[in-house]
Amino acid sequence: MDRKTILIVDDEPRTRQGLKKTLENWAETSYEVISAASALEAIDIIKQRKIMLLITDIRMPEVTGLKLLEILKEQSKKPVVIVISAYSEFEYAHEALRLGVVNYLLKPISKQKLMEAVEEALEEVEKRTRTGRIERVIDDKLLTINMDERYNSSIKDSLTYIDQRYNQEITLKEVADHVHLNASYLSALFKEELQLTFSEYLTRTRLQHAKNMLISTTLPITEIAEKVGYSTSKYFIKLFKQQESMTPNAYRKLNVSDF
Numbered sequence: 001m002d003r004k005t006i007l008i009v010d011d012e013p014r015t016r017q018g019l020k021k022t023l024e025n026w027a028e029t030s031y032e033v034i035s036a037a038s039a040l041e042a043i044d045i046i047k048q049r050k051i052m053l054l055i056t057d058i059r060m061p062e063v064t065g066l067k068l069l070e071i072l073k074e075q076s077k078k079p080v081v082i083v084i085s086a087y088s089e090f091e092y093a094h095e096a097l098r099l100g101v102v103n104y105l106l107k108p109i110s111k112q113k114l115m116e117a118v119e120e121a122l123e124e125v126e127k128r129t130r131t132g133r134i135e136r137v138i139d140d141k142l143l144t145i146n147m148d149e150r151y152n153s154s155i156k157d158s159l160t161y162i163d164q165r166y167n168q169e170i171t172l173k174e175v176a177d178h179v180h181l182n183a184s185y186l187s188a189l190f191k192e193e194l195q196l197t198f199s200e201y202l203t204r205t206r207l208q209h210a211k212n213m214l215i216s217t218t219l220p221i222t223e224i225a226e227k228v229g230y231s232t233s234k235y236f237i238k239l240f241k242q243q244e245s246m247t248p249n250a251y252r253k254l255n256v257s258d259f
Contacts, residue, residue, distance in 0.1 A: 009056040039063035069099040
């Protein structure tokens with residue numbers, strides 16, 4: 001897997017090189033630290049590769065750091081940003097914060113202040129990654145169902161039972177027996193209250209867990225299929241394609257590349 005990249009942007013060579021050296025010594029081989037002498041150079045770099053963390057001066061010739069942040073704000077995949085500046089004017093800090101920076105550091109920057117800011121920024125990167133994964137994985141229909149408290153007790157108990165055993169072989173009759181109802185009556189209740197059949201709810205639940213495993217682990221498809229309750233990967237892939245319009249492998253490649 002490619003190393004995550006930190007980009008430093010500063011038109012002052014001494015500052016740029018000092019920050020780069022400090023971060024390289026800290027990062028060792030965990031992160032790649034690169035630099036740019038201008039916002040225009042930084043824009044070219046960001047177009048060509050994914051930047052995890054951007055550390056930029058706010059006042060630079062031609063294109064300022066603030067202008068760079070405005071350009072980045074229009075992009076769907078934005079790096080976490082730390083702004084550095086020799087100026088403490090309120091309007092600069094306020095505008096930088098409005099544009100989504102996570103920290104504003106005044107020059108000269110001590111190594112301790114820099115590292116504290118970078119550690120906080122990396123926590124924000126991880127938070128955004130988790131949030132992004134949740135948004136990719138979540139099934140809106142299941143979310144709506146799980147947030148609705150108006151269902152009768154039999155349906156609520158049935159959903160809890162399924163959610164706890166989705167990774168096992170499970171049948172409508174088994175769930176109906178658990179909630180002391182006739183299977184045909186429970187089936188009708190599912191359709192009436194959830195606008196989903198028992199089978200559809202179970203499939204959506206299993207596939208939601210599968211999507212999470214696809215983008216958060218390197219487990220093979222066959223193992224993921226087994227872990228969400230399917231005895232064969234062929235049937236799992238068929239159901240996955242029906243719901244997501246792509247294979248599990250294609251889903252993994254598409255989504256993992258964004259993190």
